[in-house]
Amino acid sequence: MSQNKIIKILEKNGFKLARSRKHFTFKKSKDNRILTTFVPHHKEITVFVIQYIIKQAEKPREEFEI
Numbered sequence: 001m002s003q004n005k006i007i008k009i010l011e012k013n014g015f016k017l018a019r020s021r022k023h024f025t026f027k028k029s030k031d032n033r034i035l036t037t038f039v040p041h042h043k044e045i046t047v048f049v050i051q052y053i054i055k056q057a058e059k060p061r062e063e064f065e066i
Contacts, residue, residue: 001050001064006039009063010053030058 015026023038037056
């Protein structure tokens with residue numbers, strides 16, 4: 001899956017870009033806590049990284065399927 005698609009999904013779900021260094025860092029407030037996830041600077045993101053993003057973002061896997 002492309003980096004841009006993942007970023008669009010995260011932004012659609014309320015995540016905001018917190019910083020951009022080696023990775024893009026996205027944050028979101030949810031139930032009095034902060035969810036944080038990272039998106040690497042690669043054109044294509046591997047399945048393993050996508051699974052990690054899904055876990056950190058607490059989103060259903062279906063939202064990230066092609």
